[in-house]
Amino acid sequence: MIADKIIYNLNEIFCPIDLGHPLRGDEMKEAKILKNGYIAIYGNKIYEVGEGDVPEDLVGEETELIERSNHVAMPGLIDCHTHLVYGGSREHEFADKLKGLTYLDILKRGGGILSTQRETQKADFDELYLKSKKLLDHMIFHGVTTVEAKSGYGLDWENEKKQMEVVKSLDENLAIDLVSTFMAAHAIPFEYKENPDDFVDEVLKMIPLVKEENLAEFCDVFCEKGVFTAKQSYKILKEAQKYGLKTRIHADEIESIGGSSVAAELKTTSAEHLMVVTDEDIKKLAEAEVIGNLLPGTTFSLMEDSYAPARKMIDEGMAITLTTDSNPGSCPTANIQFIMQLGALAMKLEPNEIFNAVTINAAYSVDRAKNIGSLDAGKNADIAIFEAKNLDYLLYFFATNLCTEVYKNGTLAVKNRQIVNEDKFFKNNKKDIEQIEKEKKLKTRIPIYLDNLKRRDEEE
Ligand SMILES: [Zn+2]
Known part of the structure; x- marks a missing residue:
């Protein structure tokens, strides 16, 4: 069949192997890396990837041929843990942080998350929408095509709903896809300080509304000293399930x-942060097949050295992802490439583990x-698509955006480092997969390709 677009002469293409579950333990080291590769697109779908010359049967008069030597490619990156929608910013606390004040110190004096809550409650829908859109622009610009976004700064139903409606609307309007999470609060509201269980009851009342109004797919809880206890977290997540x-x-x-x-007991999809997780809990999480969503940018930004023990988690058989935690306090960034580099520089992860963490495993983390x-x-x-001679270069040349092009559903969304086609018109591209299947049975090319390679290896 003739492809609509073929990106070819790519120095390397990182192809994660989808085993039907998140890659765990040593599986995270595995991937297929195609040299001098091409990616053929039909409609809004991947049609074929391969190595070497583009097969003639893919090219017709209408086929757009895109030459990309000195570039590498991988699936659109997935930022699977962000606090995208919020009012205000907290650079004024930054100086205090430099003087040595901790996150909990700032929280105690009514700053930190509490100030973001005030600003989020104050902001109207349009203000939050435009602010979040700017953040998403930065993200897609760095190669991200899907973003998980949490509520949790609103606290009361009206403001939580406002945050989730912003996420929904951004997802509907923009090229980038969003996955909405109802987050049961970043902090216990001041008026419930004496009776936090009463606030848990308020959260429990919101859960059926989230479902009824189809505002989120996930529920998240901030289980931390001074916020929700393990027992309260259990109660909220159990109700959400x-x-x-x-x-x-x-x-x-x-x-x-x-x-x-x-997390292990309720078999949650993921557990987030895990900076001070115990060895015993790592075993429990591995056993329960809970994905560890790790956020090294937060450790970096808090100027700590307690990076999550990613190496140990993988060695114990866990699946992990790397994600920004983009938020106004502990990790104000939209650059997932830098997070990947921290995966290497601070967590000592291998390149394949890092690329799998932000592609296939992150895809499982957002279901x-x-x-x-x-x-x-x-x-x-x-x-x-990144301007780089090889994939390792993406981790070696750090804190610089190397992404030059992004395709979203087969359409260019970033071209020459500029956002184009930012709306979602092409999401409803008529050539969807059912149609392709009707026209011609889809070939499962990567497995075929892998077989060929294997055979070739055996011959040699
Ligand atoms: Zn978070």
Whole structure:
């Protein structure tokens, strides 16, 4: 069949292997790296990837041929943990941080998350929408095509709903895809300080509304000293599961108070942060197949050295992702490439582990692996292209945006480092997968390709 677009002469293409579950332990070291590769797109889907010359049967008169030597490609990056929607910013606290004040110190005096809550409550829908859109622009610019976004600064229903409606609207309007999470609060509101269980009851009342109004797919809880206890977190997540929401939990970020055990017990999709996770809890998380969403940018920005023990987690058989935690306090960034570099420089992860963490594993973390996270035929043509001689260069040349092009659903969304086609018109591209299947049975090219390679290896 004739392809609509073929990107070719790519120095290297990183092809994650989708095993039907997140890559765990040593599986994270595995990937197929195509040299001098091409990616053929049909409609909004990946049609074929391969190595060497573009097969003639893919090229017709209408085929757009895009030469990309001195570039590398991989599936569009997935930022699977962000606090995208918020009012204000907190650079004024930055100087205090430099003087040595901790996150909890700032929180105690009514700053930090509490100030973001005030600003988020004050801001109207339009203000939050435009502010969040700017952040998303930075993200797509760095190669990100899907973003998880949490509420949790609103606290009361009206403001939580406002945050989730902003996420929904951004998802509907922009090329980038969003996955909405109802986050049960970043802090206990001041008026509930004496009776935090009463606030838990308020959260429990919001869960059915989230489901009823289809505002989020996931529920997340901030399990931390001074916020929700393990017992309260359990109660909230259990209720969320009862209403059919998928779950995740901020656990073991500052102090280990039992969040990981809650994750293991409830088999949440993921557990977040895990900076101070115990060896025993790593085993429990691995056993329960909970993905560790790791956020080294937060450790970096808090000027600490307690990076999550990623190496140990992988060695114990866990699946991990790397993600920005983009938020106004502990990690004000939209640059997932830098987070990947921290995965190497601070966590000592290997390149394949890092690239798998932000593609296929992140896709499982947001429950979208059926459509994204690898370059298998039939998945969405979400592709990030970087100016680099090889994949290792992406980790070596740090803190600089190397992304030059982004394809979202087969259409250019970033071209020559500039955002183009930012709206979602092409999301409804008529040449969807059912149509392709009707026209011609889809070939599962990557597995075929792998077989060929294997055979070639055997011959040699
Ligand atoms: Zn977070």
